[in-house]
Amino acid sequence: MAARRWLWVIGAMAAGAAMAASLVLFLRPRPPAVPYRAPLPAGYRALSAGAEGAFYARVATTAVPTAWLALGEPAADHACLRFSEGAAEWLRVSAREAVVEARATLEAGHTVELSRRGGELLVYSGGRRLMRRPMPPGRMEFLLFSADPQARLALQKLAPVRMSDDFMRERVADGDGWTAASGRWRSEYTFAATSPNPFMCQGFDKNGDAILLAGHHFWNDAEYAAALKPEDAREAGLVFAWRDARNYCRAVVRRAGTAGQAALVRVRDGREEPLGGNAVPILFPGGRWVRLSVTCTQGSPTGAMRVDGRPLLDLPPDLDTFGKAGFFVRQGGALFDDFTALDVAETDAPPALAARSRVYSVKERYARDDRDDWLYRWARGLDAWQPFTRRTGEKDFGGEYFHLPLFGDFLLRTEASSAPARVVLLHPDGEIAQDVPLPGPGAFEFRRAGGEILLNGQRAGQWPAGRGARVGILTEGGRPSGAPAHRLYSPAVREELFDGAPSDWAPVQGQWENTSRWRCKQEWGFFSGQSNDCAALFSKQRFEGNQTHLFYYGLKDVFGRQFQNDRYARRDVNFSFMTDGRDLFSGYTFLYGGYENAGAFLLRGREIVARNDKARFAEDQGIEDQHLFWRRIRVDCAERRIRVRLEDEVLIDYAETSSDAPRGGHVALWTRRNGVMYARLNSSAESIHPAPEPYLLGEASDADLPWRALEPGRLLLRAAPDGMTRVQNRWGGGDFAVEYPLPHPVDLNVTPVLRMRLDIPENVKVNLHVRVGYRYFVLSMTAPTRQTYRILGNPADEPANVSPDWRLLAAAPLAWPDVGGEPQGALRGEWRINLRDELRRRLPAATDLLLHRLVVGNTSHADYLMAGLSGNPPGAAYALSAPSFEP
Numbered sequence: 001m002a003a004r005r006w007l008w009v010i011g012a013m014a015a016g017a018a019m020a021a022s023l024v025l026f027l028r029p030r031p032p033a034v035p036y037r038a039p040l041p042a043g044y045r046a047l048s049a050g051a052e053g054a055f056y057a058r059v060a061t062t063a064v065p066t067a068w069l070a071l072g073e074p075a076a077d078h079a080c081l082r083f084s085e086g087a088a089e090w091l092r093v094s095a096r097e098a099v100v101e102a103r104a105t106l107e108a109g110h111t112v113e114l115s116r117r118g119g120e121l122l123v124y125s126g127g128r129r130l131m132r133r134p135m136p137p138g139r140m141e142f143l144l145f146s147a148d149p150q151a152r153l154a155l156q157k158l159a160p161v162r163m164s165d166d167f168m169r170e171r172v173a174d175g176d177g178w179t180a181a182s183g184r185w186r187s188e189y190t191f192a193a194t195s196p197n198p199f200m201c202q203g204f205d206k207n208g209d210a211i212l213l214a215g216h217h218f219w220n221d222a223e224y225a226a227a228l229k230p231e232d233a234r235e236a237g238l239v240f241a242w243r244d245a246r247n248y249c250r251a252v253v254r255r256a257g258t259a260g261q262a263a264l265v266r267v268r269d270g271r272e273e274p275l276g277g278n279a280v281p282i283l284f285p286g287g288r289w290v291r292l293s294v295t296c297t298q299g300s301p302t303g304a305m306r307v308d309g310r311p312l313l314d315l316p317p318d319l320d321t322f323g324k325a326g327f328f329v330r331q332g333g334a335l336f337d338d339f340t341a342l343d344v345a346e347t348d349a350p351p352a353l354a355a356r357s358r359v360y361s362v363k364e365r366y367a368r369d370d371r372d373d374w375l376y377r378w379a380r381g382l383d384a385w386q387p388f389t390r391r392t393g394e395k396d397f398g399g400e401y402f403h404l405p406l407f408g409d410f411l412l413r414t415e416a417s418s419a420p421a422r423v424v425l426l427h428p429d430g431e432i433a434q435d436v437p438l439p440g441p442g443a444f445e446f447r448r449a450g451g452e453i454l455l456n457g458q459r460a461g462q463w464p465a466g467r468g469a470r471v472g473i474l475t476e477g478g479r480p481s482g483a484p485a486h487r488l489y490s491p492a493v494r495e496e497l498f499d500g501a502p503s504d505w506a507p508v509q510g511q512w513e514n515t516s517r518w519r520c521k522q523e524w525g526f527f528s529g530q531s532n533d534c535a536a537l538f539s540k541q542r543f544e545g546n547q548t549h550l551f552y553y554g555l556k557d558v559f560g561r562q563f564q565n566d567r568y569a570r571r572d573v574n575f576s577f578m579t580d581g582r583d584l585f586s587g588y589t590f591l592y593g594g595y596e597n598a599g600a601f602l603l604r605g606r607e608i609v610a611r612n613d614k615a616r617f618a619e620d621q622g623i624e625d626q627h628l629f630w631r632r633i634r635v636d637c638a639e640r641r642i643r644v645r646l647e648d649e650v651l652i653d654y655a656e657t658s659s660d661a662p663r664g665g666h667v668a669l670w671t672r673r674n675g676v677m678y679a680r681l682n683s684s685a686e687s688i689h690p691a692p693e694p695y696l697l698g699e700a701s702d703a704d705l706p707w708r709a710l711e712p713g714r715l716l717l718r719a720a721p722d723g724m725t726r727v728q729n730r731w732g733g734g735d736f737a738v739e740y741p742l743p744h745p746v747d748l749n750v751t752p753v754l755r756m757r758l759d760i761p762e763n764v765k766v767n768l769h770v771r772v773g774y775r776y777f778v779l780s781m782t783a784p785t786r787q788t789y790r791i792l793g794n795p796a797d798e799p800a801n802v803s804p805d806w807r808l809l810a811a812a813p814l815a816w817p818d819v820g821g822e823p824q825g826a827l828r829g830e831w832r833i834n835l836r837d838e839l840r841r842r843l844p845a846a847t848d849l850l851l852h853r854l855v856v857g858n859t860s861h862a863d864y865l866m867a868g869l870s871g872n873p874p875g876a877a878y879a880l881s882a883p884s885f886e887p
Helices: 002-014 371-375 835-842 862-867
Strands: 021-025 045-051 055-060 078-084 086-093 098-106 112-117 120-125 128-134 140-146 152-157 162-165 179-182 184-189 199-214 222-229 235-244 247-256 259-268 271-274 280-282 290-296 304-307 310-314 324-343 385-392 395-402 410-416 421-426 432-437 442-449 452-455 458-462 470-476 487-489 493-496 505-509 511-516 525-539 541-555 573-579 588-593 599-604 607-612 631-638 641-646 649-655 664-690 715-720 724-729 753-760 767-772 775-779 827-834 850-857 877-880 884-886
Touching (some): 045 055, 078 098, 199 235, 235 290, 259 304, 259 310, 280 310, 395 421, 410 470, 432 452, 525 862, 541 573, 588 641, 599 641, 599 649, 607 649, 664 862, 775 835
Parallel strands (some): 541 664
Antiparallel strands (some): 021 078, 021 140, 055 112, 086 098, 120 128, 179 199, 184 199, 199 324, 222 290, 222 324, 235 247, 247 259, 259 280, 304 310, 385 395, 395 470, 410 487, 421 432, 442 452, 452 458, 511 525, 525 664, 541 631, 573 664, 588 599, 599 607, 715 724, 753 877, 753 884, 767 775
């Protein structure tokens, strides 16, 4: 009887139309399907499957005459997807009728794919979405009837998307879940094999596109993210919603003249079109890492493309985001690292604190002596939880507390034993403030939300928002454990082990990379900043309100045994905090070994507000005072008081009295004429949020100007009135330099007088750097010439060409005749200088007076000028005309 009822429905649906293959979707909960027993027309077969929750189904059949049947009493209301050559139809089927509710064109030869996420069913074919239908949760039964002997029904239950890859291996796309669709892909790794992050993924194609894919066609409702360093690529980023080589989407950064763009692109049937609006102008990252992500969601909220956490473009709400994901490079090469694919519901969950180094935490101890305690102390997490004991009445309690004060919200999850236990809150100085007994053994949650303290969701006290607190756990008769099982979460704490690509940091001067610490053991690598000028690295996050920062540093072995057997430049381990992200001296700055190792200094803005003349690096005592050790510097800035410690010794203790003192901002690691290694940086603040604007957004320089920037990313060049070029500093310090490309050498014996119109204000410090014959000279304009160690435009002074490469770090300042003259406060109007007379005064016997290079900029380190302390702050600008030469 039931079979005849189904045959009537089938006949009604097929009447007047070509026979079709159909997928019957039962919407009401049903027991698992039983094998089909009713008779089928000759040549037909039935395929069945069932699923609950989210699923992906793939239906493959050719356009041959088909019919459909179903076994058993049908539900009161169910659906059928019928597809044939040229069309797909969605039908609502009841006891006596079938109504077509939706119809879509179906291209021949394409399979049909379905996905249910939440309360919707999405139907795809040929790289496009055909239908989007409501589909309530619950078990669904699939019955496919087809006369096609090759017909297939594949069903995949969907779990939340979760994938991560740090590429810590020597081969890529070799059975590791990645497939190269085009271009060349390989593992790129540093020579320092024991570096915290030696491996990354590199893709390149000189003339075309390189695409690397992971995942499945049913990936959806996920956030895809990766660290990206575009290098010389014309365009690089993420691929998502990949259906095939002619149908996919991508989120990329691309070069655009002297700047860049962030863009969403859709490729449909091989044709490219903008997606989500026009491209957004950005500063093309080129040689720095960024964190690029795209959120793919069906419906609300709309997906978005982000760079360094900042939303730049929204995806259209009706976009098909169903498909594989991966990397994209066009015309050049780019580096990728730290790929993640996460279900959108999981992307905002903060990681547990007290992270341990993946590389060093499992290393066996060095048996001969205690050097491991110094060499690896930062890596094992030994100071994440501090041992703690307390006697209450006649009872002893033992446990541990988290080492950093928590200024923002937090959540502690752990489990109490059968012995009486309690959670304690301590003031940052270690004094007990609150003591909350636990009700009994078992798991519990202890959290701070604003000014409230909650135990398992119930109010247990209060703690004013923004005030620091250390959280600890004590057990009666217990002892501190070596590896506590507590799980602590807080969005207001950041732990940086430098074991991933440094995409959370913006280098604005110097070289920042994983490189060797020792010349004698070059396989030992750590994250470092090095420069013969200034090396400065800003955080892309802002730390607001009260805050604590703790970092481990080690001096880089810059000299080896080649320079007086003193391997280290003992100066300038510097840390700036509460800055605007552009100027190292816009907040507070701590200098250790500052002013040529004269002591430790604290600056607010550009004013020294505290100093310790005894806190300096010791004189060379045979390398052992620096060679293996990591030193810990801690900066506490809370309740308008700043304390700086080296290990446990207080170097600076300063009470702020100014009403306009900064209350939050970016932090920066920096040094000058030195190399410093960093192993860990932990930070806690009232709130932490991404603020990449100083390194992400900015105007582009004008094209076809007579002067060109020596470091294009650092400067903004604009056309000024009367044919002049305006040169503006994007960040503080640097060489602030431009070069005028001479079309041919100028004979100063014939035309010795250089004429330029200048507008150099008081806060701009630059000089004229020239090459005459085979000699390089600095001619004074507004910058000092003391503490000058190199001349702009001299390739022998560039780091890659210095032999040995430590020479500039150990050299004495240049002297007459290479540099000289007294700087002027400002220069405005026409400037004339007789280069022939000036050079003959310096070198009376010189006969070759051909001028080959002409550069305006600064290399003086006087009073931290290269860092921007005594001039050349962010936004500083000068203007100059094209030079002319006359007799």
